Amino acid sequence: MSTALRGSTLLRHGLFFLALALVLLLLTSFVFDAYTNYNVTEVAIYAISAAGLTVLTGINGQVSLGHGALMMIGAYTTSVLLTWHPDLPMILMLLVSIATTGIAGAIVGIAGARLRGPYLAGATLALAVALPQVPSHFASVFGGNQGLTVVSPAPPAFLGANFSPEQWLAWITLAAAVITFFVLANLVRGATGRRFRMVRDNEVAARLAGIDVARTQVLAYMISAACAGLAGSLFAYWVTLTSPSGFTLTLSLSLLTAVVIGGLGSLTGAVLGSFVLVYLPVKTGDLATTLNLPSNIANNVPTAIYGIVLIVAILVFPRGIAGGIASIVRGAGRIVRSSRSPAALPASPESPSQ
Amino acid sequence: MSGETPDTTAAVLEVAGIDVRFEGVVALDGVSLTVRANQIVGVIGPNGAGKTTLFNAVSRFVTPVTGTITFKGQSLLGLPTWRLAHMGIARTLQGLGLWPTLTVLENVVAGSPSRTRLAPDLLALPSADRHTASLREEALANLGALGVADRAGAYPGSLPHGVQKRVIIARALMARPSLLLLDEPASGLSATDVSELIDLLRSLRTRMAIALVEHHVDMVMAVSDTITVLNLGQVIASGSPAEIRANSDVANAYLGQTVAHA
Numbered sequence: 001m002s003t004a005l006r007g008s009t010l011l012r013h014g015l016f017f018l019a020l021a022l023v024l025l026l027l028t029s030f031v032f033d034a035y036t037n038y039n040v041t042e043v044a045i046y047a048i049s050a051a052g053l054t055v056l057t058g059i060n061g062q063v064s065l066g067h068g069a070l071m072m073i074g075a076y077t078t079s080v081l082l083t084w085h086p087d088l089p090m091i092l093m094l095l096v097s098i099a100t101t102g103i104a105g106a107i108v109g110i111a112g113a114r115l116r117g118p119y120l121a122g123a124t125l126a127l128a129v130a131l132p133q134v135p136s137h138f139a140s141v142f143g144g145n146q147g148l149t150v151v152s153p154a155p156p157a158f159l160g161a162n163f164s165p166e167q168w169l170a171w172i173t174l175a176a177a178v179i180t181f182f183v184l185a186n187l188v189r190g191a192t193g194r195r196f197r198m199v200r201d202n203e204v205a206a207r208l209a210g211i212d213v214a215r216t217q218v219l220a221y222m223i224s225a226a227c228a229g230l231a232g233s234l235f236a237y238w239v240t241l242t243s244p245s246g247f248t249l250t251l252s253l254s255l256l257t258a259v260v261i262g263g264l265g266s267l268t269g270a271v272l273g274s275f276v277l278v279y280l281p282v283k284t285g286d287l288a289t290t291l292n293l294p295s296n297i298a299n300n301v302p303t304a305i306y307g308i309v310l311i312v313a314i315l316v317f318p319r320g321i322a323g324g325i326a327s328i329v330r331g332a333g334r335i336v337r338s339s340r341s342p343a344a345l346p347a348s349p350e351s352p353s354q
Numbered sequence: 355m356s357g358e359t360p361d362t363t364a365a366v367l368e369v370a371g372i373d374v375r376f377e378g379v380v381a382l383d384g385v386s387l388t389v390r391a392n393q394i395v396g397v398i399g400p401n402g403a404g405k406t407t408l409f410n411a412v413s414r415f416v417t418p419v420t421g422t423i424t425f426k427g428q429s430l431l432g433l434p435t436w437r438l439a440h441m442g443i444a445r446t447l448q449g450l451g452l453w454p455t456l457t458v459l460e461n462v463v464a465g466s467p468s469r470t471r472l473a474p475d476l477l478a479l480p481s482a483d484r485h486t487a488s489l490r491e492e493a494l495a496n497l498g499a500l501g502v503a504d505r506a507g508a509y510p511g512s513l514p515h516g517v518q519k520r521v522i523i524a525r526a527l528m529a530r531p532s533l534l535l536l537d538e539p540a541s542g543l544s545a546t547d548v549s550e551l552i553d554l555l556r557s558l559r560t561r562m563a564i565a566l567v568e569h570h571v572d573m574v575m576a577v578s579d580t581i582t583v584l585n586l587g588q589v590i591a592s593g594s595p596a597e598i599r600a601n602s603d604v605a606n607a608y609l610g611q612t613v614a615h616a
Contacts (some may be wrong), residue, residue: 187475
């Protein structure tokens with residue numbers, strides 16, 4: 001069994017993500033109330049997008065300040081198609097949104113393959129700023145600044161009349177997240193992930209090793225954008241209103257900070273960062289209310305605390321929360337081992353950015 | 355690998371009369387170089403002579419304004435760098451170019467230009483695992499042949515220079531090259547390491563053609579079948595080690611007293 005596990009990535013990752021799916025199914029069904037399910041859905045949506053971004057920025061070394069705009073492409077693909085054909089099934093909407101955003105990502109990636117560092121950041125920033133202007137110029141298609149309404153999917157009849165739509169959407173979103181993370185975990189561990197890192201760390205050596213650097217960068221952008229498209233489509237169903245105000249530059253920057261707080265290049269970090277992104281404003285808002293602060297202060301407390309958390313996280317955990325936890329675990333392991341055999345000091349090499 | 359009776363006349367690499375200029379500065383001026391199968395060709399010359407530029411022209415990092423570069427009769431001009439590894443041209447870099455975030459084993463596996471198919475990789479299909487396992491096996495064998503298989507799990511940054519030098523050769527061998535370009539393979543090596551390197555190159559010669567750029571003149575003299583001497587972007591001499599040693603131009607331009615006594 002253990003050799004089968006070691007030999008087969010499919011078995012190892014498959015079992016892990018099946019177990020995760022089961023836990024999430026139980027939690028959303030029996031533990032969480034409707035409000036928690038609603039928030040967990042939001043976390044899962046951000047996590048899908050952040051996971052794509054962490055692969056692009058952390059594993060492949062390409063910065064994107066435009067992932068909010070890519071989510072917007074996914075959300076509008078779903079919303080526009082639903083205004084034309086309201087009966088189209090959700091699974092089809094998700095797949096079409098993945099495809100359109102993946103194609104858009106490939107186009108950004110082709111431009112991106114010629115740009116490096118701050119120039120790439122600038123170009124993607126332009127995307128994040130410009131794209132939300134499009135719906136107001138083509139209001140007949142995109143519904144202008146009012147946006148397009150999306151009907152949240154109704155739970156199938158066999159789940160009973162009392163089954164809440166929040167729980168149904170939570171199930172769908174979490175299932176989408178589990179599948180996304182399964183695929184991305186395979187990618188990060190496999191040959192494709194190795195190529196992404198090779199290009200990130202040394203383009204010259206990567207070329208000499210037979211890697212088409214530009215093609216690899218476009219592929220990374222496409223995969224990353226496809227995740228953003230999936231997240232955007234789910235976002236449309238979750239908000240039930242797709243409008244430009246939902247996809248401001250703030251969204252793009254929030255995704256990037258979530259990835260950095262969580263730990264650049266770490267899929268676990270993308271989840272942790274998304275939790276921070278969703279729950280920190282909620283909790284700090286609660287705190288401000290409990291403290292009875294005047295509203296003009298209370299309204300700004302979440303933003304201020306978010307900024308403080310970002311600064312502290314970067315100072316204390318330069319490799320993000322996931323990296324911080326990993327080094328704490330490693331440190332504890334080292335103490336345990338050295339207390340067992342004080343003579344042997346293990347000189348294990350640091351494993352970076354896994 | 356190249357056949358039972360090595361045909362020493364077949365040119366694997368043919369560089370003919372190339373000029374390379376950097377914004378008007380002439381880096382290479384009518385340089386020619388022929389590397390035949392099962393031959394070791396040394397390229398020597400003082401700093402700035404154009405040795406690495408010659409390799410960069412072959413590796414398609416720079417494009418000559420005139421002249422031709424052919425590999426097994428096919429022109430390399432117009433091809434992107436990444437295609438060369440797939441054709442069987444491997445090159446090591448002076449600056450090592452190891453990936454610090456990959457283990458030694460992964461670094462060597464990374465030298466394999468074999469294409470990975472995306473779908474099996476994303477879905478973790480057994481074929482992707484088998485592909486990875488076979489590459490790892492080959493990488494371990496290459497590391498073993500260079501005597502550093504025990505370092506497979508280490509990260510390059512923690513290893514002595516001599517070991518890193520072996521790792522980059524092991525990586526280059528993953529391309530199963532018919533032409534191996536080595537950029538200063540002996541730099542920073544101890545005397546023992548250099549003599550082991552000479553033995554290694556002699557054993558590799560039975561399988562491939564080798565060209566090396568090197569400052570370590572004694573090493574080049576010991577291992578090369580023919581030597582080309584560059585000075586200020588021009589070939590000033592070409593021939594067997596004995597001929598180069600006897601060449602007064604070479605002695606004057608570059609080698610000085612060292613070779614006269616060697």
